[in-house]
Amino acid sequence: MSELAIRRGAAPALAVEGLGYAYPHAAGRALEDVSLEVAPGEFVLLAGRSASGKSTLLKAACGLVPHFHGGEIEGEVRVADIDALATGPGELAAAVGYLAQDPETQVVSTTVAAEIELPLEMRGDAPTDRARAVEEVALALAIPHLLDRATDTLSGGELQRAALAAALVTRPRLILLDEPTSQLDPVAGDELIWLLRRLNEEWGVAVLLAEHRLERCLAAADRVVAMEGGGVGFDGVPADFLAWAHEHDHALTPPAARLFSLADIDPLPIGVRDAKQTLRGMGIGHPPHQASRRVPHPHPQVLQAKGLWVELDQGEETKDVLRGIDLQLRPGERVALMGRNGAGKSTLLRTAAGLHQPVAGKIAVGSIALLTQNPGDYLVRERVGDELPGEQGMAALRIVGLEHAIDADPRDLSGGERQRLALAIALAGRMEGEQPPGVVALDEPTRGMDRSRKEDLVALIEQLAGSVDFLSHSETKSTRGTAVVVATHDVEFASEFAERVVLLGDGVVIADGPMAEILVGGWYFATEVARVLDLPGVVTPEQGAAALRGEGG
Amino acid sequence: MRSPFAYVPRREPLQLASPGAAVAYLGAIVTVAFLYSNPLVLVAAGAAATLAGLLAGARGAVRAGLRLGLSLALLMVVVNALVTSRGETVLARLGDWPLLGRVDVTIEAIVAGLSYGLVAVASIVAFAVYSACVDPDRVLRALRPLAGRSALTATLVSRLVPVAAADAGRLRDAAALRGPGAAAVGKAPLARRLLAGSLDRAVDVAATLELRGYSLDAPRARNRRARSRYDRRFYAVAAVVLVTAIAGKLLGADDFQTYPSIEIGLGPPTLAVAAIVALSGLAPLKRPARRPAHRLEVARV
Numbered sequence: 001m002s003e004l005a006i007r008r009g010a011a012p013a014l015a016v017e018g019l020g021y022a023y024p025h026a027a028g029r030a031l032e033d034v035s036l037e038v039a040p041g042e043f044v045l046l047a048g049r050s051a052s053g054k055s056t057l058l059k060a061a062c063g064l065v066p067h068f069h070g071g072e073i074e075g076e077v078r079v080a081d082i083d084a085l086a087t088g089p090g091e092l093a094a095a096v097g098y099l100a101q102d103p104e105t106q107v108v109s110t111t112v113a114a115e116i117e118l119p120l121e122m123r124g125d126a127p128t129d130r131a132r133a134v135e136e137v138a139l140a141l142a143i144p145h146l147l148d149r150a151t152d153t154l155s156g157g158e159l160q161r162a163a164l165a166a167a168l169v170t171r172p173r174l175i176l177l178d179e180p181t182s183q184l185d186p187v188a189g190d191e192l193i194w195l196l197r198r199l200n201e202e203w204g205v206a207v208l209l210a211e212h213r214l215e216r217c218l219a220a221a222d223r224v225v226a227m228e229g230g231g232v233g234f235d236g237v238p239a240d241f242l243a244w245a246h247e248h249d250h251a252l253t254p255p256a257a258r259l260f261s262l263a264d265i266d267p268l269p270i271g272v273r274d275a276k277q278t279l280r281g282m283g284i285g286h287p288p289h290q291a292s293r294r295v296p297h298p299h300p301q302v303l304q305a306k307g308l309w310v311e312l313d314q315g316e317e318t319k320d321v322l323r324g325i326d327l328q329l330r331p332g333e334r335v336a337l338m339g340r341n342g343a344g345k346s347t348l349l350r351t352a353a354g355l356h357q358p359v360a361g362k363i364a365v366g367s368i369a370l371l372t373q374n375p376g377d378y379l380v381r382e383r384v385g386d387e388l389p390g391e392q393g394m395a396a397l398r399i400v401g402l403e404h405a406i407d408a409d410p411r412d413l414s415g416g417e418r419q420r421l422a423l424a425i426a427l428a429g430r431m432e433g434e435q436p437p438g439v440v441a442l443d444e445p446t447r448g449m450d451r452s453r454k455e456d457l458v459a460l461i462e463q464l465a466g467s468v469d470f471l472s473h474s475e476t477k478s479t480r481g482t483a484v485v486v487a488t489h490d491v492e493f494a495s496e497f498a499e500r501v502v503l504l505g506d507g508v509v510i511a512d513g514p515m516a517e518i519l520v521g522g523w524y525f526a527t528e529v530a531r532v533l534d535l536p537g538v539v540t541p542e543q544g545a546a547a548l549r550g551e552g553g
Numbered sequence: 554m555r556s557p558f559a560y561v562p563r564r565e566p567l568q569l570a571s572p573g574a575a576v577a578y579l580g581a582i583v584t585v586a587f588l589y590s591n592p593l594v595l596v597a598a599g600a601a602a603t604l605a606g607l608l609a610g611a612r613g614a615v616r617a618g619l620r621l622g623l624s625l626a627l628l629m630v631v632v633n634a635l636v637t638s639r640g641e642t643v644l645a646r647l648g649d650w651p652l653l654g655r656v657d658v659t660i661e662a663i664v665a666g667l668s669y670g671l672v673a674v675a676s677i678v679a680f681a682v683y684s685a686c687v688d689p690d691r692v693l694r695a696l697r698p699l700a701g702r703s704a705l706t707a708t709l710v711s712r713l714v715p716v717a718a719a720d721a722g723r724l725r726d727a728a729a730l731r732g733p734g735a736a737a738v739g740k741a742p743l744a745r746r747l748l749a750g751s752l753d754r755a756v757d758v759a760a761t762l763e764l765r766g767y768s769l770d771a772p773r774a775r776n777r778r779a780r781s782r783y784d785r786r787f788y789a790v791a792a793v794v795l796v797t798a799i800a801g802k803l804l805g806a807d808d809f810q811t812y813p814s815i816e817i818g819l820g821p822p823t824l825a826v827a828a829i830v831a832l833s834g835l836a837p838l839k840r841p842a843r844r845p846a847h848r849l850e851v852a853r854v
Contacts, residue, residue: 088763108762153561167764354729
């Protein structure tokens with residue numbers, strides 16, 4: 001908060017008073033009597049469930065609401081003392097930067113340098129000033145090597161940084177970010193959060209960050225604002241937020257805080273360092289980590305890949321995306337496929353589903369249903385029943401619990417229901433009666449999901465897998481059930497559904513073993529509870545609380 | 554997957570040149586292709602465009618351009634051979650065809666079709682090189698002061714084309730991944746879905762342009778990279794090619810006749826024009842960096 005002291009007396013970076021807003025033709029209001037202030041140089045985390053009004057509030061702060069989206073608005077929004085309701089987003093861009101969830105639609109130029117330079121050019125800045133500003137922001141974000149790259153050759157993380165640079169190049173007093181880490185792997189996500197913290201501390205940029213994965217950014221925040229039904233449910237420091245979330249909305253409690261609350265330890269920690277300090281104060285030690293071992297793969301198998309090489313054409317060159325993958329899946333297994341962006345997770349699933357042909361090695365899979373990253377791509381008709389006609393379609397709807405929605409328009413379904421409908425479309429005709437196919441694969445299914453929707457997805461995965469208990473990995477288990485393999489960056493989600501984790505790195509399997517062993521002992525690919533306790537086999541708050549109670553007793 | 558025609562930034566002379574210089578240079582080659590019908594000159598124009606693309610590092614674009622151009626050329630040869638029965642040397646008499654009437658395939662008609670095809674090959678390769686080597690942002694920036702609204706539309710379109718191409722690829726994949734029990738997806742629902750998605754994408758891209766200040770009326774500052782040290786070279790080569798082509802045309806270098814019999818002029822003017830046009834393909838050649846002559850002396854000091 002030292003930055004606050006330095007800049008005391010300056011106008012708030014953002015001041016919102018009595019803001020209410022409804023999108024055009026919307027049934028309800030997206031924002032209702034919102035009042036909050038963000039001080040210069042403050043780092044504020046915007047928490048809340050899906051559709052609680054976070055994104056709309058950010059759009060109001062950058063002028064897109066109402067100037068771009070239209071609708072009915074009341075109240076007052078001031079950004080660095082500029083009236084945002086009377087001023088358009090273009091003029092506001094000098095005072096506020098905005099970074100949305102999908103980086104692909106946030107770049108409009110062919111090269112990174114041109115993209116960053118564009119706002120300055122629009123403002124009429126001199127060429128020398130533009131050159132210097134581009135250089136400085138590129139250095140600050142560690143992307144000088146990307147300046148001459150074409151934007152359509154960048155990875156998700158690189159694209160997100162380029163868009164952030166374009167938002168920061170005008171040296172705004174406030175930067176607004178809408179779930180910027182949702183498409184990033186844990187490494188890139190953590191890098192982005194700490195980059196924001198550094199910019200916040202060194203440049204004095206106020207940050208308003210909307211995020212679902214609170215465990216990633218709570219420790220970096222000065223303050224938390226929790227949205228509830230379009231209004232502000234909580235506004236205070238992170239420690240108080242944890243107590244509020246514990247009382248009011250369990251879905252907003254990060255894993256380390258859940259661990260402490262289950263173990264009856266006070267105060268609730270706002271991050272890993274905080275939790276470790278509290279535990280050290282209590283005299284609780286950390287046994288050394290044990291190396292993971294490979295899971296044995298007894299027969300039968302529903303998927304078998306042996307020495308799998310896949311080469312993809314990337315325009316001017318081809319790249320070996322998978323390099324000699326060996327992988328076996330058993331019936332009923334729940335597997336998390338993890339790794340950095342570009343490690344080959346999606347390519348492996350797409351190869352299993354027959355979208356890519358291997359250049360060497362082989363992959364054998366009986367029957368597989370793959371749901372790709374954008375469930376909306378599967379929905380092309382205006383009635384659920386038209387997407388899934390006949391008895392096979394009905395059976396698929398039953399298995400995802402959507403048989404009641406047969407006459408609905410897919411666009412009227414919630415995000416979670418649309419995802420289940422897309423899965424039903426992939427399953428239809430691949431089932432044996434009411435039994436799903438041998439393998440169900442989901443590619444990054446939790447993007448933009450809040451915790452309650454993730455819990456629903458975990459339940460669906462368990463149902464698909466036939467609730468077969470493989471935790472002991474003995475060879476006497478049932479051979480029925482569907483193997484569910486999920487490519488995900490979400491470590492906490494993986495810890496909730498998976499019994500096995502396969503970690504890919506640059507196209508090769510770098511770890512393969514029980515979830516409770518793989519998600520412990522690392523830094524990026526480890527749950528928050530595992531990072532706090534570093535106990536073998538302890539990854540979830542429930543396991544952690546049990547371990548702590550055991551040690552305490 | 555990226556389109557082979559997509560712009561790739563490189564530190565090569567053609568990419569570093571200003572859009573005006575690059576357009577003048579490649580445009581001169583295309584002008585020759587449209588001015589001439591002599592196959593030797595047309596081959597030279599095609600070779601110049603190919604060489605320029607290869608020297609600029611746009612191998613993928615040249616390959617794709619050649620593939621497209623040669624396919625089109627083959628089509629032109631076949632169509633011309635079937636629809637034109639002029640010429641003295643009949644290769645095959647194919648009798649009476651519906652719509653076409655009597656079809657006699659002559660060598661002259663095939664060669665005439667080949668001449669049209671060569672124009673297509675040279676032009677398509679030149680456009681492919683332009684597409685892969687000239688930064689569309691810089692072209693749009695150059696146009697913006699002249700036609701702001703058109704430049705905005707072109708900016709939106711130029712960004713939406715790769716986004717829509719990626720969306721179409723994803724939709725195709727999703728259609729392939731539908732279970733056999735789900736309703737089959739025809740081209741019409743897919744196209745409708747792509748169009749609806751494109752409109753959403755257009756709104757997102759337009760919002761980004763709005764945030765970047767595209768709607769501002771601020772004075773447009775001069776572009777930092779308006780000129781490059783290679784501009785003079787490309788303008789000079791363009792001028793030489795155009796002057797040579799026009800002079801050659803006046804001196805009879807385009808001496809080529811297909812009907813009733815083939816006559817190809819291969820006199821000195823034709824050979825000179827062909828040689829100069831072909832050599833113009835070397836314009837994007839990068840000169841090796843000059844070693845500083847005083848380097849050792851400075852080191853000794």
